[in-house]
Structure formats: structure tokens, C-alpha cells
Amino acid sequence: MKLNNHNYCVILAGGRGKRLWPQSRDSFPKQFLDIMGTGRTLLQQTYDRISKIIPKENILITTNNHYVELVCAQLPEIDRQHVLGEPVQRNTAPSLCWANHHITTHNPEARVLVLPSDQQIKYEDRFLNSIQEGLDLVDREEVMLTIGEKPTRPEPGYGYIQKGDLDGLENVYHVKSFSEKPSREFAQVLMEGDEFYWNTGIFMGSNKVLRESFQKVLPPIMREYDKLYGTQDPSHEQEYITENFPSYPNLSIDNVILEQSDNVYVMICDFGWTDLGSWHSIYESMSHGTTENIVLNSEIFADDSESNIVKIPKGKIAVINGLKDFIVIDTDDVLLICKKEDSSALIRKYLNEIQIKHGEKYV
Numbered sequence: 001m002k003l004n005n006h007n008y009c010v011i012l013a014g015g016r017g018k019r020l021w022p023q024s025r026d027s028f029p030k031q032f033l034d035i036m037g038t039g040r041t042l043l044q045q046t047y048d049r050i051s052k053i054i055p056k057e058n059i060l061i062t063t064n065n066h067y068v069e070l071v072c073a074q075l076p077e078i079d080r081q082h083v084l085g086e087p088v089q090r091n092t093a094p095s096l097c098w099a100n101h102h103i104t105t106h107n108p109e110a111r112v113l114v115l116p117s118d119q120q121i122k123y124e125d126r127f128l129n130s131i132q133e134g135l136d137l138v139d140r141e142e143v144m145l146t147i148g149e150k151p152t153r154p155e156p157g158y159g160y161i162q163k164g165d166l167d168g169l170e171n172v173y174h175v176k177s178f179s180e181k182p183s184r185e186f187a188q189v190l191m192e193g194d195e196f197y198w199n200t201g202i203f204m205g206s207n208k209v210l211r212e213s214f215q216k217v218l219p220p221i222m223r224e225y226d227k228l229y230g231t232q233d234p235s236h237e238q239e240y241i242t243e244n245f246p247s248y249p250n251l252s253i254d255n256v257i258l259e260q261s262d263n264v265y266v267m268i269c270d271f272g273w274t275d276l277g278s279w280h281s282i283y284e285s286m287s288h289g290t291t292e293n294i295v296l297n298s299e300i301f302a303d304d305s306e307s308n309i310v311k312i313p314k315g316k317i318a319v320i321n322g323l324k325d326f327i328v329i330d331t332d333d334v335l336l337i338c339k340k341e342d343s344s345a346l347i348r349k350y351l352n353e354i355q356i357k358h359g360e361k362y363v
Helices: 042-050 065-074 092-106 122-142 184-192 209-218 220-229 236-245 253-258 279-287 345-357
Strands: 007-010 060-066 081-088 112-118 120-123 144-149 160-166 172-179 194-204 262-271 273-275 299-303 309-311 317-321 326-330 334-340
Touching: 007 042, 007 065, 007 092, 007 253, 007 309, 042 060, 042 120, 042 122, 060 065, 060 092, 060 253, 065 081, 065 334, 092 112, 092 236, 092 273, 112 122, 112 144, 112 209, 120 194, 120 209, 120 279, 122 144, 122 262, 144 209, 144 253, 172 253, 172 334, 194 236, 194 273, 220 236, 220 309, 236 309, 273 334, 279 309, 279 326, 279 345, 309 334, 317 326, 334 345
Parallel strands: 007 060, 007 112, 060 081, 144 262, 299 317, 309 326
Antiparallel strands: 112 194, 120 273, 144 194, 160 172, 160 194, 172 262, 326 334
């Protein structure tokens, strides 16, 4: 595919990935890990994939200041000025507001793709074709476009998009509603219908449309920057952000932009998307409805055991007998063994207890 210099991509890489503890830690979260044993981390795979259609000089990484060096070490191809290190942990709306401003100083006519850094894509060609179609659409129309994928299982760990009326374009619909993570029973109902799709967290829009949306709902932090330095000067951004970014509210882009706008559409795609957000969701995405054990780049002997997900360090062998529907994750200093069902809630609970008793060492 031909690279278009007006296409930009923002990769979100600031999360802490606590639902994948103990593999994912505050000091080294999941986007910097090779969880699936591919030889490339989740962040690197995301970059590898999208750099085939977007010039590397047009790719930005938003992250926390603590992870800037990790980003630069794993992606030396990226100009350090395009790694936007935030001074405090915030949600996606403040991150993208800064990225949108940064892009404006370089190319006000840009069309912008936003990608989480922790996703797995099975069919890369389909993915790239869908992204290209979407970028062309937001270049023609003043809309924001989300990507939905048909559910293949009742997944309570994902958000859902309800499609509305057909927009006249193939597989593109007006968004009727967004649903947060449902119960497993409700997820089953959503899956059996034909209106609800997994919310991939991938979306795109013209830089102009995004800028106007941010100006309506977020504090005028970047507008004050423009008054001081002008709209074409990014040289003071980092210093300004360090001082002012903490004033932003902790809000997601879904809540403050996509759910509040009338011009949001969803493109229904099928490129084998998986959000690697929890051990349970990884198991569900890899087991394909079977009862086999999912073993992540590990050496195990399993007897009378099924429906488990197992990851242990290189150089170790695990022997598992009589185990069903469990998560077994072993690291140098933490061993996690728990039921797959509701594992995210259990991990949050025990993380809090461990932090109170032992401080940050095991978190």
C-alpha cells in the first residue's frame, strides 16, 4: 500500500495492565511484554503492523513518563519527540487531546488513527484494508469512525457498540449506543442478536473534527498553550504539559467524545481482533470453544487437566494434575493460581491486599 503523508497514528501505551498481573507489573506493563511468545512485544507488534501503511514519522506514542525509556528502547525507529510522556496517569481523553495538539502543529489537515497497544490481530491484510478504508472515509466526511467486530463468544471483559441505521456505505452504520462491560449472561444476549459488536477501541477522524470535539468538553489547557506560543510551535509542549496536564480530568475518549457526539459511526470488520486485557480473555480467544489447555510459550506436563491457561518462565517445567478452569501464572517472585471465572476481580482484590502488606515490590 502507498503511504499517505496526511495519515497519522496515535498508539496508546500508557496503561498498567493490572488484569494481567503478575506477568504485567507497574514497572513493566503488558504492552512491553512478549506475552504470546512471538519474539516481539505487544507494542512492537502494533507498530510493525501499522507502519506498513503509515509513515514512521507520523506515528506517535502516548505513555507515562515512567515508560518513555521503555518505548524508546523497544521502538528506536520512532523520533523521541513523538513519544509523548505524561507526568501523571490519566485516561485516554487527555492523552489524545495532547496528541491531537501535537499533530496540529505539524499537519492541521491530518487524518488520525488511534490504536491501543495491547491487541492481537489475526488477519493483518484485512485489518490494514479496513484501516485504509476508514481513513479515506473520515477524510471525505466530518465524522468519527469506530471499528466493531462481530462477537464470537459472550465476552464480559469487552465493551460493545450497538449499530443504528446503515449510512449508505457498505458495513458502516450510525452508532446507536455504547455499552460498558456486561455480565456474562447479558453478553450472551448481545452476542445472539445482530445489533451489538465488540468495541475494539480503534477509532479515527480528521484532526480538525477531533480538535473541535476536544475544545467542547475538556479544559482549555492546549488552547492556553496556543495563546502563549502559537499553533505551529511544539517546542514548549513537554514543559507546558508537565505543569498543566494534572489539571485534566481522568476521562476516557469513549465517555467524553464518542458517546456525546452525533457524528459517530461504526465500521463492521472481521480481521480476527482480540483485546489481550485479561488472562480469561486470552484463554477464550485461543481456545475456540474447546476444553484444551492454553499454554503460553511454556513447557508443561498436564494429566487429567483441561480448560486451563498456563504461563511459566523459561527453564522451568510445570506438572499439572487434576486441574480444570484455572489460571496458572508463574514469575520469578510471584505464583498466581486462581479460577478463570472472575479472575480480574480476584486479581484486583489480591493486588490491593499485597500492596498494603508488602508495598510496591510485588505490584
